[in-house]
Amino acid sequence: MSESILRRNPRQEWILRNRLHPQHQALLHQQASSEPIEWIGPQGVKRKAPHRVGFIGPKGIRRIDRSGGQQGSASDASRQAATASMSKPLHCIENPKHRILVVPDMTGGRLTSQDKDLLGLAHQLAALQDATSVVALIWGEHKETQLAEAGVDELIQVDDPQCLGFSPDQSLAWLLAVEREYQPSYWLFPDSGLGGGDLGRRLAVELDVHAATGLWQIHPSGDGVQCVCRASASTQDLTRPLPRVVMALAECAEPISDTLHAVNQLTLAAEPVQPIVRIQDLGSVAVDPASVSLAEAEFILSGGNGVKDWDGFHETARVLGATEGASRVAVDDGFMPRDRQVGATGTWVTARVYFAVGISGAIQHLQGIQSCDKVICINTDPGCDMVKRSDLAVIGDASDILTALRRKVSDLKQEKRHVA
Amino acid sequence: MSLNQAPRVAVLLSVGQHPVTRRPRRADQDARALELALNQPNTDVVPIHVGQASSETEVALRSYLGMGVSQIDHLEVSTTREDILPSLAQHLKQLNVQVVLCGTRAETGEGSGLVPYLLAKKLGWPIVSGLASIESIASGSMTFLQALPRGQRRRVKVSLPAVVAVDPASPPARQSAFGPAQRGDIQLVPSTSMDAEITDAESDRQVWQYQVAKKRPKRLKIIKATSARDRFKAAAAKADASGGKVLQEISADSAAEEIIKLLKEEGVLSTNSSS
Numbered sequence: 001m002s003e004s005i006l007r008r009n010p011r012q013e014w015i016l017r018n019r020l021h022p023q024h025q026a027l028l029h030q031q032a033s034s035e036p037i038e039w040i041g042p043q044g045v046k047r048k049a050p051h052r053v054g055f056i057g058p059k060g061i062r063r064i065d066r067s068g069g070q071q072g073s074a075s076d077a078s079r080q081a082a083t084a085s086m087s088k089p090l091h092c093i094e095n096p097k098h099r100i101l102v103v104p105d106m107t108g109g110r111l112t113s114q115d116k117d118l119l120g121l122a123h124q125l126a127a128l129q130d131a132t133s134v135v136a137l138i139w140g141e142h143k144e145t146q147l148a149e150a151g152v153d154e155l156i157q158v159d160d161p162q163c164l165g166f167s168p169d170q171s172l173a174w175l176l177a178v179e180r181e182y183q184p185s186y187w188l189f190p191d192s193g194l195g196g197g198d199l200g201r202r203l204a205v206e207l208d209v210h211a212a213t214g215l216w217q218i219h220p221s222g223d224g225v226q227c228v229c230r231a232s233a234s235t236q237d238l239t240r241p242l243p244r245v246v247m248a249l250a251e252c253a254e255p256i257s258d259t260l261h262a263v264n265q266l267t268l269a270a271e272p273v274q275p276i277v278r279i280q281d282l283g284s285v286a287v288d289p290a291s292v293s294l295a296e297a298e299f300i301l302s303g304g305n306g307v308k309d310w311d312g313f314h315e316t317a318r319v320l321g322a323t324e325g326a327s328r329v330a331v332d333d334g335f336m337p338r339d340r341q342v343g344a345t346g347t348w349v350t351a352r353v354y355f356a357v358g359i360s361g362a363i364q365h366l367q368g369i370q371s372c373d374k375v376i377c378i379n380t381d382p383g384c385d386m387v388k389r390s391d392l393a394v395i396g397d398a399s400d401i402l403t404a405l406r407r408k409v410s411d412l413k414q415e416k417r418h419v420a
Numbered sequence: 421m422s423l424n425q426a427p428r429v430a431v432l433l434s435v436g437q438h439p440v441t442r443r444p445r446r447a448d449q450d451a452r453a454l455e456l457a458l459n460q461p462n463t464d465v466v467p468i469h470v471g472q473a474s475s476e477t478e479v480a481l482r483s484y485l486g487m488g489v490s491q492i493d494h495l496e497v498s499t500t501r502e503d504i505l506p507s508l509a510q511h512l513k514q515l516n517v518q519v520v521l522c523g524t525r526a527e528t529g530e531g532s533g534l535v536p537y538l539l540a541k542k543l544g545w546p547i548v549s550g551l552a553s554i555e556s557i558a559s560g561s562m563t564f565l566q567a568l569p570r571g572q573r574r575r576v577k578v579s580l581p582a583v584v585a586v587d588p589a590s591p592p593a594r595q596s597a598f599g600p601a602q603r604g605d606i607q608l609v610p611s612t613s614m615d616a617e618i619t620d621a622e623s624d625r626q627v628w629q630y631q632v633a634k635k636r637p638k639r640l641k642i643i644k645a646t647s648a649r650d651r652f653k654a655a656a657a658k659a660d661a662s663g664g665k666v667l668q669e670i671s672a673d674s675a676a677e678e679i680i681k682l683l684k685e686e687g688v689l690s691t692n693s694s695s
């Protein structure tokens with residue numbers, strides 16, 4: 001019963017009215033977090049306390065922050081984010097009649113943007129038939145946490161160690177096993193060099209389908225689906241009926257953004273028979289990272305005005321096996337050649353991992369690294385923009401940390417050689 | 421093939437098209453394939469073209485001849501729609517070829533990049549694409565480097581006979597010289613295949629339409645926000661903290677540990693190379 005007895009606290013009310021009182025802010029916060037702004041009254045009517053909404057800004061004007069982050073606590077914001085993702089409708093197909101198979105490239109164990117576009121395309125096709133689920137086929141382990149958001153209804157994970165390297169015959173055998181078991185209505189591959197492009201063509205030839213390659217658009221029409229593909233070295237567009245096997249370019253469709261998907265695991269009843277191995281993967285060859293062009297390097301170590309020890313910097317790049325990049329200041333000062341400049345007036349890089357040492361993160365520089373996946377930085381200034389952009393930021397002196405890094409990596413290599 | 425006999429490498433040459441002037445020329449990737457074959461010591465290089473005879477074909481084939489080959493076998497087909505594979509496969513078998521080199525995609529026509537795969541299926545040989553440079557052609561197997569994205573290379577061994585498609589990352593072809601181009605010989609080989617009738621696939625292809633390539637629409641940044649505040653924020657946003665980890669007041673050693681951990685997770689740090 002005690003909570004139904006309303007007791008006023010005149011002193012507290014006075015402090016709440018007097019915004020110059022030293023305890024005003026603290027009390028306001030306390031109130032806001034303890035007492036709700038909205039509640040359902042005894043008659044079942046929603047009640048609001050408008051005086052408790054918002055806070056008084058420095059100029060004495062009430063400010064209302066509708067993001068919900070006003071109460072200030074981080075847990076609130078994260079709860080909001082969680083509910084936001086939960087509130088996406090779940091797209092669930094109980095007993096799929098048809099299946100569309102997508103074989104993403106999963107570069108570095110994550111869906112590439114082309115893979116996501118491809119899943120979007122698969123859903124466009126799935127919408128044309130009833131009860132069609134989109135199945136992703138993934139080789140081995142992956143690091144992707146967003147499969148549900150990207151539109152994977154069902155997942156086939158092939159745990160065959162032989163498929164991890166380059167073993168097209170083995171991979172093809174798995175695809176054919178999937179074909180036999182599930183009879184997908186479409187096979188979608190990213191049309192990318194040696195990944196999906198190669199495997200897709202092998203499958204198409206094996207299934208005796210004249211595949212669509214370089215597809216970039218589909219038009220559902222009355223009696224089927226037409227597709228538009230790039231032909232003749234991208235100088236012509238070919239419009240043709242959509243075949244069963246498709247290799248699509250990047251941006252062929254919008255990725256899925258507003259539904260969640262179930263990601264049910266599918267299994268294969270029968271493992272494929274071992275094909276004769278005629279193609280052997282003898283492992284990757286060490287290439288000189290300096291010979292790789294900056295635009296297509298996978299791992300870039302980039303130095304800026306904060307690098308004092310340039311010999312150490314070059315040595316680190318060699319030990320890590322990274323391609324070297326630089327900010328404009330480092331180039332202008334003559335420490336690095338012009339073709340190594342990253343940014344708006346230099347090269348737009350696509351590295352998966354970008355390691356920025358002593359770079360402040362000017363907007364012209366950040367533009368150049370827009371498409372980088374993971375950014376690491378070393379900087380003495382915790383407030384600079386590069387730290388905000390980074391996935392891992394180390395605050396400290398660049399020379400010391402690079403020296404430690406060189407020593408540790410060399411130690412690792414030594415160990416490895418002793419073990420081997 | 422006996423051990424001391426030079427391996428025979430066939431190179432498939434097609435008629436290319438200059439990207440700007442649309443004039444016939446040697447196809448870039450096919451020329452690279454020929455370049456790789458010509459640079460291989462102790463090999464018997466057989467350049468082959470399949471197609472209709474015309475003045476454009478002649479121009480293109482002459483520019484291959486200008487690279488220093490004395491003769492090109494031209495397998496003639498009667499119509500553009502005739503399937504080139506049966507006669508090509510037969511010719512390759514007759515010649516007792518060990519390796520067939522070709523480009524990845526043609527510069528004219530559909531340019532789907534399916535021909536090497538179809539040819540390999542027809543011959544029952546393995547096919548590998550992405551050839552960047554040949555290391556060795558020994559009896560029974562060929563070792564080469566395969567071009568991976570981002571300038572990486574992989575060593576691959578394939579058992580012969582095989583079809584190998586050349587990657588655009590392979591070394592560029594030499595210039596074509598005028599004199600040898602005029603002196604070279606284009607040997608017409610009449611088509612031997614019997615089945616010149618139009619297949620099912622051919623009649624399907626009648627409904628295909630080619631147009632000049634349209635510029636692809638640029639993707640717009642679509643902001644799906646439920647409230648005006650979110651839309652405004654998205655429009656006016658500056659990249660704010662991405663929720664990354666910030667390590668402050670940490671020793672250089674442990675910072676290095678953390679960095680190495682991330683690099684290993686991403687798989688960009690190879691600890692097995694010697695240095």
Ligand SMILES: Cc1cc2nc3c(=O)[nH]c(=O)nc-3n(C[C@H](O)[C@H](O)[C@H](O)COP(=O)(O)OP(=O)(O)OC[C@H]3O[C@@H](n4cnc5c(N)ncnc54)[C@H](O)[C@@H]3O)c2cc1C
Nearest residue numbers: 304305306327328343344345346358359360362380381398
């Ligand atoms: C039209 C135009 C185009 C431009 N185009 C480009 C471009 O393409 N690319 C580009 O890079 N820039 C470009 N710039 C320049 C850009 O605006 C910045 O001036 C430049 O990027 C800054 O380089 P920086 O980060 O290396 O140097 P600074 O801004 O001087 O940053 C140095 C950083 O190093 C840190 N630091 C200092 N000492 C240490 C230490 N011992 N250890 C660790 N960290 C340390 C500092 O905290 C600081 O954050 C352009 C500018 C203009 C006007």
